[in-house]
Amino acid sequence: MGKAVIMDHPLIQHKIGYIRRKETGTKDFRQTISEIAMLICYEATRNLPLSEVPIETPVCGTVVKELKGKKMAIVPILRAGLGMVDGVLELIPAAKVGHIGLYRDPETLEPVEYYCKLPPDCVEREVFVVDPMLATGGSAVAAIQMLKEKGCRNIHFMCILAAPEGVKRMEEAHPDVDVYIGALDERLNDHGYIVPGLGDAGDRIFGTK
Numbered sequence: 001m002g003k004a005v006i007m008d009h010p011l012i013q014h015k016i017g018y019i020r021r022k023e024t025g026t027k028d029f030r031q032t033i034s035e036i037a038m039l040i041c042y043e044a045t046r047n048l049p050l051s052e053v054p055i056e057t058p059v060c061g062t063v064v065k066e067l068k069g070k071k072m073a074i075v076p077i078l079r080a081g082l083g084m085v086d087g088v089l090e091l092i093p094a095a096k097v098g099h100i101g102l103y104r105d106p107e108t109l110e111p112v113e114y115y116c117k118l119p120p121d122c123v124e125r126e127v128f129v130v131d132p133m134l135a136t137g138g139s140a141v142a143a144i145q146m147l148k149e150k151g152c153r154n155i156h157f158m159c160i161l162a163a164p165e166g167v168k169r170m171e172e173a174h175p176d177v178d179v180y181i182g183a184l185d186e187r188l189n190d191h192g193y194i195v196p197g198l199g200d201a202g203d204r205i206f207g208t209k
Contacts, residue, residue, distance in 0.1 A: 002177045004167055005043065006184050012039050016160065016183050020198045026207035030083060033132060033160065033205060036182055037087030040158050044128065044180040045091070070126050073098055073119050077131040077143050080202035084130040084158065098122060100129075100143045104136075109192045111142040123151035132201040134162035134181065135194050137169030144174050160201075161185055163194045 007013075015036050019029050049068040054061060072092050076082050078101040085097060101115025119125065127147060134140055134157075144155055157170065160182040170179055185194045193199075203209035 002171070002175055002179065004171065004179045004181065006181045007040060007043060009039060009043075012036060012182050015039075019160075019204075020196065022199070024204075026204065029204045030206075033083040033201070034087035034090075036160050037084035037130065037158065038090050039087075040160070040180050040182055041088045041091050041128070044156055044158055044178070048126070071121070071124060072096075073122050073125040073127045075100055075118065075127055075129045075143070075147065077102055077129065077139050078115065080133065080205060081129075081131040083132060083201065083205040084160075088128065088130065088158075095128075096122075096125065098127075100146060102139045102142055104139060104192070109136050109138065111139040113142065113146065116146060118147075118150065122147070123153070125152075126154045127152050127156070129155060129157045130159070131157075132160040132205075133194060133197075134159040134166035134170065134179070135188055136163075136192050137166035137173075140166070140170055141173040144177055148174075156180065161194050161197060163188045 015032050019032050050065040051068040052063045053066050054063050072095040074085055074088050074095050075098040076085050096119035098118035102111040102113055105112055129143055140157055156178045158180045162181045162184050165188050187195050189195050
């Protein structure tokens with residue numbers, strides 16, 4: 001059974017407060033999104049299995065713990081999810097990166113697929129889907145469904161902000177997926193934006209507005 005984990009770390013809360021500010025510029029916004037992603041990834045990987053491996057230090061032989069042969073993949077939902085990839089790769093540099101392209105229909109607010117490219121062995125990997133915003137939940141639910149249809153089973157979702165509506169939809173559609181949330185906001189507005197939120201994450205990461 002999956003779980004929803006809302007971060008309470010002071011550094012995450014401080015950095016989220018900074019990117020909420022409308023005066024935060026593109027460069028600082030992009031850098032801080034990456035830093036928050038790294039901190040959330042630290043929490044999301046807490047339960048990865050370890051194995052004991054004998055090694056030699058310069059002083060003597062000992063036994064150390066290493067990740068237990070678990071291969072990982074990061075799958076950003078384009079385009080805003082790209083802003084979280086570098087932060088995750090800082091902690092998991094050997095991870096492969098796939099991409100899922102979805103856009104939200106402005107009328108129905110439902111996701112429409114336009115691109116999907118995954119590592120060839122993605123089904124064998126622990127998959128971390130990343131997207132800064134979990135608003136209606138439509139894109140995240142659709143992306144995870146695409147991964148499941150391709151055989152992926154060990155799936156986690158990481159976001160920076162979430163609305164209660166999106167969390168509920170994820171829990172109903174994919175109760176087996178753990179969801180890691182930087183901050184849970186109040187609600188969605190009539191346009192499907194998170195309130196108080198931070199605006200359009202993609203536009204603010206790439207400076208397109």
